[in-house]
Amino acid sequence: MNTPAIDALTATAREHAADFEGPHAVIPTMHLAIVTCMDSRINTFRIFGLDSGDAHILRNAGGLATDDMLRSLVLSQRRLQTREIIIMAHSDCGLHHADEPRLRAEIVNDTGSAPPYAFGAFDDLDAAVRNSVTRVREHPYLPHRDKVRGFVYEVETGHLREIAV
DSSP states (O other), rough: OOOHHHHHHHHEEEEHHOOOOOOOSOOOOEEEEEEEEOOTTTTHHHHHTOOTEEEEEEEEEGGGOHHHHHHHHHHHHHHHHEEEEEEEEEEEOOTTTTTTHHHHHHHHHHHSSSSSSOOOOOOOOOHHHHHHHHHHHHHOOOOOOOOEEEEEEOOOTOOOEEOOO
């Protein structure tokens, strides 16, 4: 059974197909990957003035450099020619000050087992960005680690601030 949101979105997709401007090259024109959070308030294309085909936009909860995110970055660089990486977290993130042990206990209570992964809750937003930048810079399978920078997007004001690493 489809939800009303999915129905509305698929109708919009059909309209998009009717006036589709044509495909872009698979290689991002800016040779850039952006790691950010899945938060629906983050419009990465608008924040950076990007168009379709300009950059890889990789998203997960918290915009963290998890093992799976590193896997995607390795493919982005080794197969699709990206050379620079932006790590962008944001204010008012659901993982900021989250009680991870409580969440895990809730899941165990509901399902009878704990997930095999961490959720990545953090208390210090800037430190979380620095940690992700460091993980990327130290990842041995990434050939391009010299142009990695971290930022925090403030969802309340639209400002972007760089985090010194």
